[in-house]
């Protein structure tokens with residue numbers, strides 16, 4: 001990583017974060033630390049420093065999908081006001097870390113790459129909730145709650161087929177169990193026991209993120225074509241191998 005970029009990022013982080021907390025047990029300082037970590041990981045992965053900083057509002061109350069739908073959520077990102085709304089206590093010990101990592105990634109991706117298909121934006125956001133970019137399949141500090149969730153889906157035969165997962169429309173009813181599958185798909189594209197395969201897959205992912213044509217069908221075809229070309233497997237074989245890779249994680 002270029003030293004100048006690192007220095008610029010550091011200065012940027014020092015000056016730019018603005019965090020507003022309601023009276024909660026979550027401190028602004030820890031929210032900032034999670035942001036710094038998230039942006040450092042994103043910078044390491046994509047080499048693009050963030051263009052501007054989001055505002056962060058920490059909520060003590062449980063956040064819900066809407067006034068009508070009371071399903072609890074960890075946070076959301078308001079693209080109009082460039083504000084991340086994150087929950088302090090959303091049912092897990094590290095919910096602030098998870099929700100800052102997730103929502104800050106949405107904010108960053110929007111700025112750096114523009115609108116991405118749902119599987120990519122949610123997959124990358126869930127990938128950034130917890131964990132690190134360490135190479136290989138045995139990356140430590142993985143996203144254990146998502147692994148557990150995905151293995152549960154596998155056990156009950158509820159993992160959507162790859163094609164179905166890729167074609168989810170953000171405006172359709174997007175079942176929450178899809179999130180663990182988005183995470184699993186991105187994890188398998190980021191990590192692989194073989195360094196060569198891992199590099200090819202990360203390359204493919206970056207290529208899709210930078211593709212000028214954001215048509216979902218075109219991107220999905222490119223992904224599947226790229227995977228099959230690199231791994232020389234049929235689609236059903238790749239589907240099995242992808243699930244197996246996550247199943248074998250500890």
Ligand SMILES: [Zn+2]
Nearest residue numbers: 102106122125
């Ligand atoms: Zn999200």
